Amino acid sequence: MAKKNIDQNINQEKLSKTAYSLFDFTKKEKPFLIIISILISIAAIITPYTYPAMWFGFALAAYSAIANDSIQTIGTFIASNQNRKWYYLWLFMGLIWVGTISYSWFTLGGDVSYERLTTKGLEKAPESFVFLQLAAPIVLLIMTRLRMPVSTTFLLLNVFTYKAGTIGDVMVKSFIGYLLAFSIAIVVWFALERFVKNYLKGEAKPYWLVLQWVTSGTLWSVWIMQDAANIAVFLPRQLDTIEFIVYAGFVFIGLGFLFYLKGDKIQGIVTEKTNVTDVRAATIVDFVYALILFYFKIYSKVPMSTTWVFIGLLGGRELAIALGKHGKAKKKNAWRYRAFSLAGKDITKAFIGLVVSLILAVIINEGVRNEILDFFR
Helix, strand or coil: CHHHHHHHHHHHHHHHHHHHHHHHHHHHCHHHHHHHHHHHHHHHHHCCCHHHHHHHHHHHHHHHHHHHHHHHHCHHHHHCCCCCCHHHHHHHHHHHHHHHHHHHHHHCCCCCCCCHHHCCCCCCCCCCCCHHHHHHHHHHHHHHHCCCCCCHHHHHHCCCCCCHHHHHHHHHHHHHHHHHHHHHHHHHHHHHHHHCCHHHCCCCCHHHHHHHHHHHHHHHHHHHHHHHHHHHCCCCCCCCHHHHHHHHHHHHHHHHHHHHCCCCHHHHHHHCCCCCCCHHHHHHHHHHHHHHHHHHHHHCCCCCCHHHHHHHHHHHHHHHHHHCCCCCHHHHHHHHHHHHHHHHHHHHHHHHHHHHHHHHHHHHCHHHHHHHHHHHC
């Protein structure tokens, strides 16, 4: 009886803490929640009107996708350049955005996705919208605010594909990307931790800054080639001149806002990792990540989740650093526990995003539902 009362008291305390945390969150995030309520109301009103809904969905997707995915591509760039003016960083990355998108638009007849939207199941531009398709980027905004590294590929593309097979292909490619990035990161950073650790000590030489800007710019360009499809999925598959200017210009301005906020709350996913604010560590992370993304770009035209690749890279890096630590067993175990904890936390949050995207895809798309039902039959 006494044990039962103790368990009840513990459960009540947990519920009280949860309720307080929820109240505290709503109090702190009141302006953000008001904005979300307004966006949901607009989405509900505008859904029946295809052309306005298309651009409204695009605007939400553009900001939410880049805000969430910023941790992958420009997160380490922001973290290691905190002492520099935000507008210099913005202009550098913004011009790369414009140049990369322009090349695809010119060479591929108006396609800004580097043919990622030519995949079977995504090749058709939406002719009408349902509310949940416009709500998907709003969900992404909320998850970004909660510092969740969600796959924008899963959350935004899955709600538009009409074939379950397409979703499966994207998932397989993304999971392979995670495993490859995790494995490569362990090899690279274990070698760095054990053999060239002393070389990376002390003040960074000036050339490291140049290397980092070049590497970060390259990574950003390769990421655009992979993930621009997540933003363009709301739009026609070939954009005319005016549509292209709106598309490129809106994202360019949104990048400026993101740099002004220094990556916003989700930037913590990067800054909590070991020594990532060091320009040398940031350069190595970006270089390895860019190589992996470029490999998958030429591997196939099927879209993939770059988020899963990135969290695999950071997870493998943390584990390799922990394995390379010397000293007492207790201290080494603490490092390893921290590495597994960070990797587990990131992949859990990314998995939640995957589940949400699959639920939305099943609810929205009849073709996906029928394929799943046929499979179980």
